[in-house]
Structures are given as C-alpha cells and as structure tokens.
Amino acid sequence: MKQQLQLEFADVKRIAAAAEAHAQSKGWAVTIAIVDAGGHLLSLQRLDGASPSSALFAPAKAHTAALGRRESKVYEDMINGGRQSFLSVPGMHGLLEGGVPILVDGQCVGAVGVSGVKSSEDAEIAKAGIAAL
Template identity: 85%
Template sequence: MKQQAQLELEDVKRIAAAAEAHARQQGWAVSIAIVDAGGHLLWLQRLDGAAPISAQIAPAKAHTAALGRRESKSYEDMINQGRVSFLSAPGLQGLLEGGVPILVDGQCVGAIGVSGVKSSEDVEIGRAGIAAL
C-alpha cells in the first residue's frame, strides 16, 4: 500500500502567507485558494481590492489543478488549440491558467489557485506560495 503526505493546517497557512506576501510586494489584489488532493477547499482569502469574481475563480483553478495533477494552464492550452469538446469534462470549471499543483515527493497533495491579475502573474503568486513549503 502506498503512503502519501497530506497538507496540514500549518502547511496551508505557510503557503497562503508566502503567496499573500508575494502578491502584496507586487501590489496585486488577488484571491488565493488552496485545496487538498481531492480538490476540497482548505483556504480562501480575497485581498482588499480584488474583484469579487476572483473568489470564485481561484478555488476553481485550484480544484482543476489538484484533480488533474497538473497546472490548469494545460487545459486552457488544450481548448485554445481546438479541443473545445474538453469543455464538457465533468467536474472541471477552472480551465484557466493560475492553478498549480502542490507536489511532495512526486505526489500531488493539493493545489493553489490564484485569480485577480494576469494569468502568468497568478501562477507566479501560486509558485511563490508553494516555495514556502
């Protein structure tokens, strides 16, 4: 039987704090969501000035990255390259760049999703959070 690491609350807080610090350093108003390996929401915060819709988009991006075990951008690219039928994939709503899986020893233990600035900047914030782990 395979054993797998799991995110604990202290891990989530550390990731969230680092992501928030990076966003604030850049002056970016975003929402930050962290989910477990099953895509279940563990953390959600919307920084002052972030658009309300970002608080719905960030968890969707994180959910997609966790379930797919890959960056949500891969799905956006797939659709943009003409595979629009993938829009009907069940359970995936955040098919936009900005969701990044959290990998520990090669295993996906969760994901972070960020929304509120350019997609590449969302990813930058997410990666800064994961780096704190």
C-alpha cells in the same frame, strides 16, 4: 498499501502567507485558494480590492490543478489549441492559467489557485506560495 502525504494546516498557512506576501509586494489584488489532493477547499483569502468574481475563479483553478495533478494552464492550452470538447469535462471548471499543483516527492498533495491579475501573474503568485514549503 501506499502511504499518502497530506497537507497539514501549518503547511496551508505557510503557503497562504507566502502567496499573499508575493501578491502584496507587487501591489496585486487577488484571491488565493488552497485545496487538498481531492480539490476540497482548505483556505481562501480575498485580498483588499480583489474582484468578487475572483473568489469563484481561484478555488476552481486550484480544484482543476489538484484533480488533474498539473497546472490548469495545460487545459487552457488544449482548449485554445482547438480541443473545445474539453470544456464539457465534468467537474473541471477552472480551465484557466493560475492553478498550480503542490507536488511533494512526486505526489500531488493539493493545489493553489489564484485569480485577480493576468493569468501568468496568478500562476506566479501560486508558485511563490508553494515555494514556501
């Protein structure tokens, strides 16, 4: 049997705090979602001024990154490159940049999804949160 690492709630709080601090330092109103390796929501923060729709997009981006075990930008790039059929993949709804997997010792233990600013800035916030681990 293989042992699998899991995020603990203390890890989730540390990631969320670092991502929030990064977003606030830039003056960005975003929603930050953190999911486990199965894409299940562990934390959702909608910062003041963030669009209501960002509360839907951020968890979707995180879910996609966790299940795919790679950044959601990979899927956006595939679709933009002409692979339109990827839009029909079941369960994958956050096919935009801003979802980043949390990798520990080569294992995906979850993901962070951010929505509310430019997609590259969303990803920047997610990576800042993950760096707190």
